[in-house]
Amino acid sequence: MAHYLLIESRDPFESNDVGYYYELAKGLVDAGNGVTLLLVQNGVLAARPSAHSAALSALRRSGVEVLADDFSLRERGISTLADGVAAAPIDIVVDHLEAGHKTLWH
Amino acid sequence: MPKKTLTFALMDAPYESANLTTAFRILDAAARRGHDINVFAYEGAAGLAFARQAPHPNPVHGKNLAEENHPTTKDQVAALLVEAAKNGGKVDWVNCGMCVDERGVNEFVAGTRRGSPADFQAFTDASYNTLVIPTK
Numbered sequence: 001m002a003h004y005l006l007i008e009s010r011d012p013f014e015s016n017d018v019g020y021y022y023e024l025a026k027g028l029v030d031a032g033n034g035v036t037l038l039l040v041q042n043g044v045l046a047a048r049p050s051a052h053s054a055a056l057s058a059l060r061r062s063g064v065e066v067l068a069d070d071f072s073l074r075e076r077g078i079s080t081l082a083d084g085v086a087a088a089p090i091d092i093v094v095d096h097l098e099a100g101h102k103t104l105w106h
Numbered sequence: 107m108p109k110k111t112l113t114f115a116l117m118d119a120p121y122e123s124a125n126l127t128t129a130f131r132i133l134d135a136a137a138r139r140g141h142d143i144n145v146f147a148y149e150g151a152a153g154l155a156f157a158r159q160a161p162h163p164n165p166v167h168g169k170n171l172a173e174e175n176h177p178t179t180k181d182q183v184a185a186l187l188v189e190a191a192k193n194g195g196k197v198d199w200v201n202c203g204m205c206v207d208e209r210g211v212n213e214f215v216a217g218t219r220r221g222s223p224a225d226f227q228a229f230t231d232a233s234y235n236t237l238v239i240p241t242k
Contacts, residue, residue: 009125010242041124071131090131094139097235098107105239 003034005096005103011042012052018043021106022055029063036101038092039085040069044078053082060084067092109195111142113233115226117241119150120159120179126151129239130182137190137197144233145199146226147218149241152205154179157213180215187217200225 006025012018022037029035037059039047046052047068060066060083067088068081081087096103114133118125136143147154161176163169183199190197200221206212212220230236 009128040128069128072128090128091135093132093237094112094135094141097112097136097237098110098139098141100235103235103237105237 001032001034003036003096003099003101004028005036005038005093005101007038007040007093007103007105008043009041010106011045012055013045014042017106018046019055022059025059025064026062034101035063036065036067036092036096038067038069038088040072040090042072042076044068044072044076047073047081047085048078049080049082053085056082057084107139109140109142110234111144111232112136113144113146113226113229113236115146115148115236115238116151116154117149117239120153120156122150123241125239125241126154126179130186132237133186134189137186137195138193140190140193140195142195143186143190143197144229145197146202146221146223146229147200147205148202148223148226149205150209152201153209153211155183155199155201155214155218156180156206156211157215183218184215198229200229 008021010018025035025037056066066085068085070087070089116129159178159180161178163171164174187197199218203220203222
């Protein structure tokens with residue numbers, strides 16, 4: 001089983017490509033891989049309870065670990081997170097690189 | 107965690123993208139852990155280490171140079187090299203040669219060098235892991 005770290009920097013309210021990236025996360029976990037989705041920059045806007053947060057909650061239920069960069073959350077004044085989303089420090093990226101996980105940025 | 111060699115490719119130009127803020131935070135985290143770091147600065151990112159960047163005051167806000175405390179990416183690159191060395195790591199920062207020529211930014215901060223995409227290939231071959239941060 002491989003493990004993937006998918007980093008999403010885009011805002012789903014601005015870019016429809018974000019939905020495809022969520023689908024990639026779902027597809028990888030359905031194929032038996034470990035998947036962590038890390039939201040950074042405007043990507044964290046989906047972590048607010050909102051029209052787009054249900055997709056993140058569904059990813060969590062499917063087995064994807066969903067994290068949001070704590071610095072990006074603070075910059076945007078987001079303190080309440082949608083179900084299934086947890087805040088994480090940016091060091092999490094180095095954790096995954098150190099572990100040899102395949103790390104992709106979108 | 108034993109020291110590893112990690113490679114990063116950056117493509118965004120200075121002062122234009124939040125990608126670089128996040129990239130420097132990741133690089134700093136890796137440097138604090140003592141890893142050896144390779145950076146291939148491609149396209150607009152070739153200007154990150156341009157030595158003639160200068161901070162500026164902000165007359166609109168009534169701030170002088172010191173009050174504005176304007177960060178420059180060349181200082182961030184230099185600080186990364188210092189942080190890595192302090193923790194037993196090293197940084198090999200390569201500025202894409204064609205990219206710096208196109209942009210006229212071929213004066214680099216000390217400790218960085220000119221190179222080519224072939225260096226990126228060599229970096230990835232010799233690294234434990236690689237992260238590419240593309241432009242949007």
